[in-house]
Amino acid sequence: MKLRFLGKNSNVGDCPTLYATDRGTYLVQGWRIFANDLLMHLELGVGETAVEVPTELFEHLTKDGLATGEIRRVEDPIVILTPGGTFVVQGQEVTDTEALAQMEIPDYETVVEVPKTAITALLEEPLEADLQRRAQPAL
Template structure:
């Protein structure tokens, strides 16, 4: 899998990062999720995981020719807005050694692969309560 760096919102190279691939997908590198209250709200299929990233990370989609202005929808189960104002992004866990070798991934981060079509759908105008998809705060 060939990667094209789209961007990060960090000065250090090992923080949440967005890549485009040669497979019409995006790789989202983000923080591993350990909060049970968030994990219990996700339905992860075998081979899937989720990462947490700052919302600003998706501004880098503009470098791949997608419209600027950020995400306009949240779609279950792909993306959830946390009470802390970050996104939880769900996708296939990246295990491709060639792809992983092109990244600097600390132990507290992981990488998910999401289809370009799924991300593009999130850029469409919201319909109804799409933006209401939020992680519930812990009680």
């Protein structure tokens, strides 16, 4: 898998980072989630995990030719907004040794792979029906 660095949120050390791949996906490097209360609410499939990243990380999507990097639709299971104002991103955990060798990943981070189509769909304005559904109180 070939990677193209899009950006990170710090100039110092390792931190959440965004990459585009030659497979029509994005790799999101972020903080491992150890909080059991959060993990209990995720439905992780085989080989999946989730990472936590600052919301600003997706601003780097503009370097991949997208008009905006602002996530406008927060939808499970791809992206969840935490009470702390960060995103939890769910996807296939990256195990490709060639790809991992191109990154610097500290022990407290990991990497998930998410289809570009799933991420770009989150950049679209919510439809009227989506807004109404979110406004309805949960029964």
